[in-house]
Amino acid sequence: MDTPDSAKTGGPASQALNGLRVLDLTRVRSGPTCVRQLADWGADVIKIEAPDDKAQLGGPRSGADFQNLHRNKRSLTLNLKSEEGVEAFRRLADTADVIVENFRPAVKKRLGIDYETLAASNPRLVYASISGFGQDGPLAGRPGFDQIAQGMGGLMSITGKPGEGPMRVGIPIADLCAGLFAAQAVLIALFERQQSGQGQWVQTSLLQAQVFMLDFQAARFLVDGDVPKQAGNNHPTSIPTGVFKTSDGYMNLAVAGQEIWKRLAQAVERTEWLEDARFATPPARSDNRDALNAEIEKITVTRTTEEWIEAMNEAGVPAGEINDIGQVFDNPQVHHLGLVQPTTSQERGETRLVGQPILMSRTPSRIASPPPLAGQHSEQILREIGYSDASIATLKAQGIT
Template sequence: MEQQRSHAGAAFPRQTPSASRALERFLVLDLTRVRSGPTCVRQLADWGANVIKVEMPEGADGSQLGGPRSGSDFQQLHRNKQSLALDLKSEEGRKIFRDLAGRADVIVENFRPDVKTRLGIDYDTLSADNPGLVYASISGFGQDGPYKERPGFDQIAQGMGGLMSITGKPGDGPMRVGIPIADLTAGLFAAQGIMVALLEREVSGRGQWVQTSLLQAQLFMLDFQAARYVMDGEVPKQAGNNHPTSIPTGVFKTADGYMNIAVAGGAIWRRFCKVMGREDWDANEDYATPPARSANRDALNAEIEAETVRETTAEWVRRFNEAGVPSGEIFDIGEAFENEQVRHLGMVQPVDSHERGRSQLIGQPVTLSRTPSRIAAPPPLCGGHSAEVLAALGYGAEEIERLKADGVV
């Protein structure tokens, strides 16, 4: 078996505290920008990987940032990392990167497919010197195929991946969802692929090229809606706030607002009817079975809402949950984060930002009992760790100063 060199993250010096012990043995080079790539790398950084964000020297390429460094978006995406400012368009910059890549466990990039090859930092080139390298690429549409050169953007993937055709009210036309779901899930799937490749490397000693795209991620996220088409030939349509198959499930008006109710299965349906004081619905042949409720959805919803408007959201939510019928409030984002259960879960964590001072960021939604994640460091200043990284590669103080003066770092 071909043996991979020892985990670089454990040996290569880091200038920021580790966010977790779980992945701290791995060295990750972050070449990503905007959202899908940074989302991927954030997963690795938050679980303790030694992440070096490789970015253009400040002012050389504003598109590198995907927004102002002080902005909440950048702050949320780039915590728990170090920064090496490096001009990859220069030969000296590429040499430094290749030296660093020879020690890395993971490289993540989301350039257009041809850019990395043109720069000579593609998987085939770098893995020739570092066969244990796990190299992850995120693109809009894939690394090959007829659409490989198309620029990727979340809303484009939402549209081409079918999501917009099933979002919104019937007859209102296609609607995007309120978060960049294709970007986010592509990043999360890439992080999962990297971890699978690292686990496999423990057996084979070899790395591999991990690839995903916004389009693939969006298609996968269609889940049961996709299965309805590929298995049954059914093309799902818009259903608004109604669940496409579980009825009655949706948004209902109350005396002081709105609430969600989710009724799935016969037992919950009967409990629902009892809470509503309408056990006659269960005896009504128009509503008694799932197919009947589907065929008569609009009439049933109207009858339900005629009852729900008589009481407040809080009262209905209490009654339904006590009876074992899923129901919940519909919060705005502020109300969601002020909710007592959200506060209990500790999703918001403090950080001292270079640009913003004392701030708060959203932590990981997964808890590990022995190696939990934390926000250990704010997003780095551009090139804030360049001197230390170069010194670890063997560059002397005078040479580092020359590289800075020449705009290479």
């Protein structure tokens, strides 16, 4: 179906997913992260909320977090604990291409809005579920939280300095990755639907996302039996890669492989290191990491960060600034890439949000509308699925919408 003209105050966010209807039953972060990907690429996303706005989890609507996660959507308030609310949702679900939810596994069954129930009348439905630990299995009933998944998924054991205990990373990476994987799963299922004509239930969890994101660290264990440890700012296998002090701050160097190692030695005018038994080969540099880092830092402290970054990049050695968040968004390249997007919040007025990190030549994404007010589009959406004005007034009077 075509996205209604009034769905977004500024038109569709993109033409890429225009025509898809997505029902958003998600809360907090992992689910909204998934749905934001679909909304930002032009899907008609309908956020289903309880009539009492206080039931919204994840902070106030005016907060930065809510503003970031819920742009480019419409809002419908429905009391899903009532028969009338569930009936309205089922009618809406019959018109949907996608539903995304991150309830604990038993909740959707109890409400009667699970995949099997809804797919019986809408077999083309793609139903995406995000949970803490999976929809079944010995830990399925546990509540999921990002930091819990970071710990259980091994990330905290390899983050931080050796000997200082486990350390969480500075972003909710399990939540974010679970949301992104769920969005990918939705798109995969939609592509497959073009061939089969059938939807399906797609699932991921914070634990699955976190374990998958271990990537080469997981491979080190599964393939070689090596249990990775904390390495602080040092890269665990590419040496010397890490943080080095300069005369006015710090910088990152990334020296991967023998060719870049040679370039580094030449850039700091220490070509004798290429013949030094302590540093000549990757295994030797690994065994003598601390000594090598100390030798490099004796040199890097003699010039400014800007001078070294220019010299290193000219020599073909990857080097970069270590920015705080304010410096990130002052970076001209960040602006050039469109990562800072303006919008007019209904709660805050003129503001800025992070745009999509993907560039498309024909169907770009933009922030077409700010997060909706709770129930802002309820009447419009209910009319779209056949409710009369009198029926809508009755639902309002009963507190259903």
